[in-house]
Amino acid sequence: MVLTGVTSKAVRKGDPEPPLAPGKFRVYNMRFCPWAEKAMIYVAAKGIDAEVININVTDKPEWYFSKHYQGKAPAIEHNGKIVIESGYIPEYLDDAFPESRILPTDPYEKVQQKLLMERLTAIQSPTQCHFCSSDNLRDRSLKEEKQPKVFEVLKQAEDLLADEFYAGSAPGYPDYLSFPFFEKCWWAASLDGVVDLPTTSFPGEEKYPKLTRWFDRMLNSDAVQSVTQSIEHGAAFMNAYATHQPMDYDLGL
Amino acid sequence: MVLTGVTSKAVRKGDPEPPLAPGKFRVYNMRFCPWAEKAMIYVAAKGIDAEVININVTDKPEWYFSKHYQGKAPAIEHNGKIVIESGYIPEYLDDAFPESRILPTDPYEKVQQKLLMERLTAIQSPTQCHFCSSDNLRDRSLKEEKQPKVFEVLKQAEDLLADEFYAGSAPGYPDYLSFPFFEKCWWAASLDGVVDLPTTSFPGEEKYPKLTRWFDRMLNSDAVQSVTQSIEHGAAFMNAYATHQPMDYDLGL
Structure with missing residues (x-):
């Protein structure tokens, strides 16, 4: 399975930041959010090997604000950098993983x-x-x-x-x-x-x-x-x- | 001057479509519209040799709906193709004219x-x-x-x-x-x-x-x-x- 943690329990206020293995691609998700789902589907369609962390967006973990200044999902973490916003994550993924490009090059x-x-x-x-x-x-x-x-x-x-x-x-x-x-x-x-x-x-x-x-x-x-x-x-x-x-x-x- | 027609009078309902010279790049503009200005500034910053047609967006020329389905400005015409929406024209311009790219490649x-x-x-x-x-x-x-x-x-x-x-x-x-x-x-x-x-x-x-x-x-x-x-x-x-x-x-x- 390419995506791990899709059905993991949501982390919340007080929970520590799950350690990220070096080089691992991560998606911060909320399982019922359509905007987060956009990023998740795009990651899945591209076959990116990724770890999913589900976020409790009502009681947000304190450390999550260092990932997204508003604490929203989705966000992705890739090579130590964070990209936010479902409107921009897909294009970033196509630029960063051009071998599985979904948008046309023309x-x-x-x-x-x-x-x-x-x-x-x-x-x-x-x-x-x-x-x-x-x-x-x-x-x-x-x-x-x-x-x-x-x-x-x-x-x-x-x-x-x-x-x-x-x-x-x-x-x-x-x-x-x-x-x-x-x-x-x-x-x-x-x-x-x-x-x-x-x-x-x-x-x-x-x-x-x-x-x-x-x-x-x-x-x-x-x-x-x-x-x-x-x-x-x-x-x-x-x-x-x-x-x-x-x-x-x-x-x- | 790279841009021609910036101060041309607006074409309106009843006016014929100005003939487009083969290979000429065109911008459909409205002189006081901030969204149209986004496209105009981007074209100017890239140094694209372009012809500007100002549109009367109250009394729109009939033929203009064949360029933009809602008859809005801005739109660009490039190699016989139309691209609309100020949110997407700049990136199209960077993709189509990569030698004057404004967005980073990273x-x-x-x-x-x-x-x-x-x-x-x-x-x-x-x-x-x-x-x-x-x-x-x-x-x-x-x-x-x-x-x-x-x-x-x-x-x-x-x-x-x-x-x-x-x-x-x-x-x-x-x-x-x-x-x-x-x-x-x-x-x-x-x-x-x-x-x-x-x-x-x-x-x-x-x-x-x-x-x-x-x-x-x-x-x-x-x-x-x-x-x-x-x-x-x-x-x-x-x-x-x-x-x-x-x-x-x-x-x-």
Whole structure:
């Protein structure tokens, strides 16, 4: 296994910094965070031999602020240097590990994939608000009012998918980095009264045939499977977050 | 002169698409837009031989939607291909014109400069809201309430400046791409009752000594001077925008 520690318990305030073996690549992760998942999927897709440290981002370990000035996940540690921010870690990884490059080398093709990722992110933001903000998940009576926007977002994503994957015939930068947010939508769909979408063949073959095949291929890819959480635990965590319950960062372990 | 057409009148609805000479590099610009200015400064700093087409973004030329699906500026046209978005054009330019690369080639140094640019952008956003949103520029009675946030932003920028420039001893990616927003703050300071900041030695040597020297060096650099507008016209345009007056895209020409 290339990634170790994916299912390790989260370190928290008071816990010592786990010693890092010389030359070892490390990812600081939060198992249920879609931004951290972007970095994790990219590391997995590139086949980087890495050690994962899960962080309790509510009770952050004191030493973690020396890694990330705001104490957020994800961050990576590579050759004694720290790189933060899910928006920049993937490109750093392609630059630092060019033998497993995911972004195209052609300047135009590269920027097109970044722009497509940007468009997917932009259209996803109402969905993120819908599922991640406590207001909407907490108040299920908003479903009828809010879900048309979610359907519109999924339709736009369906229309932007021109090949098997957003990057072309194989998954690439826009696929790996947009997947976590579609996955969170899938988790939310498993909770009662949040949104009328199927959890089997998500988001639905009839209205989103291309996106449904894409989601299935991505979900079952080795990269995603090696880092993701089950829908049961993911949805439970999301629900706890939205309804301001105490967070269990070790849920399912 | 490397850039031609910087002071050309804006093309608008009904105007034909200006013919593009074979092999010519083109920038679609809006003279008073800070995002377009990012692309313009980067093109100028790299010494790219380019033709500038100014766009009337209120009455957009019909043909321009074939360049940018939303009809926004900036966009660049290079070898028959279009690249949009000020956040991605600079990196495309470095990839496509590596002989005048501005971003470092070292993966870690490159991502550090991008992260610094991101932090400058994040801290600038309250300033942008203050100066670009019509509410605050229109209602000058909000000055006392709003300007402490602007001073805080400038102080943070002062503290982040560890060398002559954000990129080090010479201007680089974070300098060129953050400058337009500091410049807009400077324009706003020249309008009555918006913010208590000097327009000579902006933003003020006493409270922001490093930033004041930086702003002066950047403003007077060849790259900025070859693309920017005067403070008189810039402030007048900003004021018209904020107070919902008709926009004159040819102001000062």
